[in-house]
Amino acid sequence: MSFKNVNFEKDGKMVVITINRPKALNALNSETLVEIDSAIDMVAEDEDVLAVILTGAGKSFVAGADISEMKGLNAIEGRKFGILGNKVFRKLEKLEKPVIAAVNGFALGGGCEISMACDIRIASSKAKFGQPESGLGITPGFGGTQRLPRLVGLGMAKELIYTAKIIKADEAFRIGLVNKVVEPEALMDEAKALANTIINNAPIAVKLCKEAINRGIQTDIDTGAAYESEVFGECFATEDQKEGMGAFLEKRDKTFKNK
Numbered sequence: 601m602s603f604k605n606v607n608f609e610k611d612g613k614m615v616v617i618t619i620n621r622p623k624a625l626n627a628l629n630s631e632t633l634v635e636i637d638s639a640i641d642m643v644a645e646d647e648d649v650l651a652v653i654l655t656g657a658g659k660s661f662v663a664g665a666d667i668s669e670m671k672g673l674n675a676i677e678g679r680k681f682g683i684l685g686n687k688v689f690r691k692l693e694k695l696e697k698p699v700i701a702a703v704n705g706f707a708l709g710g711g712c713e714i715s716m717a718c719d720i721r722i723a724s725s726k727a728k729f730g731q732p733e734s735g736l737g738i739t740p741g742f743g744g745t746q747r748l749p750r751l752v753g754l755g756m757a758k759e760l761i762y763t764a765k766i767i768k769a770d771e772a773f774r775i776g777l778v779n780k781v782v783e784p785e786a787l788m789d790e791a792k793a794l795a796n797t798i799i800n801n802a803p804i805a806v807k808l809c810k811e812a813i814n815r816g817i818q819t820d821i822d823t824g825a826a827y828e829s830e831v832f833g834e835c836f837a838t839e840d841q842k843e844g845m846g847a848f849l850e851k852r853d854k855t856f857k858n859k
């Protein structure tokens with residue numbers, strides 16, 4: 601399948617999804633959201649793919665939802681647009697494979713929000729983050745009020761959202777919004793190296809870790825621990841658990857089969 605605003609590149613067990621509307625700094629219009637949705641479906645259906653990198657073309661990661669599309673919306677249409685974005689971002693968050701955001705530039709509004717729906721964020725030193733919505737007369741609409749406090753804590757999230765201020769990559773790192781900051785030219789290599797490190801681990805275990813973390817963060821610790829026990833048990837029904845532990849005990853290299 602070919603897309604207008606999204607590049608989809610598969611390289612071995614990895615897929616790089618590049619949002620590609622550089623003239624609008626990769627702002628998310630409905631068309632792009634629908635294409636991202638299809639790209640996620642393609643990844644979900646491909647058993648060979650074990651990690652995904654999401655990035656942006658040009659100098660921006662994603663400069664937000666498309667303001668020119670949003671400007672004329674009425675309340676019903678605005679809600680519909682918000683539902684579409686939330687559906688796509690939630691699908692990305694729940695994808696049973698790890699997703700790394702390689703944040704190459706502006707990650708504002710919906711851009712910051714889509715990066716937060718990814719599992720891990722690696723930023724270029726040129727990246728900038730923020731939720732500028734209150735300055736536009738709206739609230740964050742693609743999960744910013746929900747995911748930002750979970751990542752950086754209530755006080756910091758409220759400050760960023762109420763002030764609409766834009767922060768640099770090093771500040772985003774300091775507050776825990778990004779995992780690592782690297783020079784722009786090293787960004788994709790760094791993201792790919794991280795993806796490969798994950799790919800070399802047992803895929804079913806990684807998938808179950810993601811599920812356990814994502815479910816656990818939304819519940820009380822007893823429910824979370826019960827769920828953890830469940831997925832822990834599931835691992836012992838996999839060939840990869842036998843392989844991982846066997847390789848350790850036999851002092852040999854392991855070969856996981858995603859089984």
Ligand code: DAK
Pocket residue numbers: 623624625627663664665666667668678679680681682683685706708709710711732733736738739740741742
């Ligand atoms: N939407 C549409 N076009 C955008 C855009 C955006 N978010 N950001 C940039 N562009 C376009 C610019 O209009 C310009 O187009 P032309 O004039 O060339 O046709 C082109 O990209 C280049 O932008 P600039 O000339 O402005 O480039 P600069 O380097 O000077 O500035 C900038 C870069 C990122 C600082 C600036 O472009 C900027 O401030 N952009 C807007 C950033 C922003 O406010 N983003 C947040 C958008 S609000 C909801 C659903 C979703 C949301 C909310 C509610 N519900 C329905 C509940 C989400 C909201 C948002 O994401």
